[in-house]
Amino acid sequence: TQLLEQSPQFLSIQEGENLTVYCNSSSVFSSLQWYRQEPGEGPVLLVTVVTGGEVKKLKRLTFQFGDARKDSSLHITAAQPGDTGLYLCAGAGRHGNEKLTFGTGTRLTIIP
Amino acid sequence: ETGVTQSPTHLIKTRGQQVTLRCSSQSGHNTVSWYQQALGQGPQFIFQYYREEENGRGNFPPRFSGLQFPNYSSELNVNALELDDSALYLCASSPIRTGELFFGEGSRLTVL
Numbered sequence: 001t002q003l004l005e006q007s008p009q010f011l012s013i014q015e016g017e018n019l020t021v022y023c024n025s026s027s028v029f030s031s032l033q034w035y036r037q038e039p040g041e042g043p044v045l046l047v048t049v050v051t052g053g054e055v056k057k058l059k060r061l062t063f064q065f066g067d068a069r070k071d072s073s074l075h076i077t078a079a080q081p082g083d084t085g086l087y088l089c090a091g092a093g094r095h096g097n098e099k100l101t102f103g104t105g106t107r108l109t110i111i112p
Numbered sequence: 113e114t115g116v117t118q119s120p121t122h123l124i125k126t127r128g129q130q131v132t133l134r135c136s137s138q139s140g141h142n143t144v145s146w147y148q149q150a151l152g153q154g155p156q157f158i159f160q161y162y163r164e165e166e167n168g169r170g171n172f173p174p175r176f177s178g179l180q181f182p183n184y185s186s187e188l189n190v191n192a193l194e195l196d197d198s199a200l201y202l203c204a205s206s207p208i209r210t211g212e213l214f215f216g217e218g219s220r221l222t223v224l
Contacts, residue, residue: 004154006154041218042204042216042217043155043215045213048212088154088155099160100145100213102156102157104154105153
């Protein structure tokens with residue numbers, strides 16, 4: 001069974017601070033996705049990383065895929081209240097999105 | 113372009129009853145996946161439908177069943193409801209089997 005552990009589970013920081021969320025597994029994934037989910041809504045895809053060691057930037061968000069494609073990190077610079085939400089990583093097996101394995105989630109709260 | 117829509121948004125059932133949840137996929141998407149998200153956890157893959165056939169299934173018992181219709185909309189049926197079935201049920205569609213997933217807002221099921 002493929003498992004994805006995210007840390008921290010909860011994170012509450014002041015506006016303007018930086019933070020990093022981690023997503024770790026003992027399994028290798030063909031790709032890894034990061035989603036953000038807000039209350040009462042479904043997850044929304046932020047980014048997909050495919051190549052080991054790949055780094056992608058989305059404005060103030062930086063995503064990295066581990067060299068062995070078992071782990072990933074999400075770094076947010078100068079966090080803003082609009083970044084508040086549940087961040088989920090999800091790994092795809094060798095068949096792509098046939099079955100996404102989601103992480104346990106990190107609930108982020110940015111305090112104005 | 114219409115996004116993924118799910119119905120009902122909320123419902124309450126009692127143990128032992130049966131429930132049907134519905135999902136209309138985004139225009140042009142032929143693949144639908146269903147996920148169960150328990151409170152405070154990441155989504156868990158239930159199954160995926162592609163061209164009206166089940167195309168992958170997660171670790172859920174047979175009382176969880178589904179259908180996909182010629183217009184690519186889908187249903188999730190759960191028989192003999194148990195208390196642990198209380199969760200947010202998410203439907204996601206994608207343009208091809210391994211494409212990006214677009215999630216609906218979910219159907220929140222409470223089993224009493």
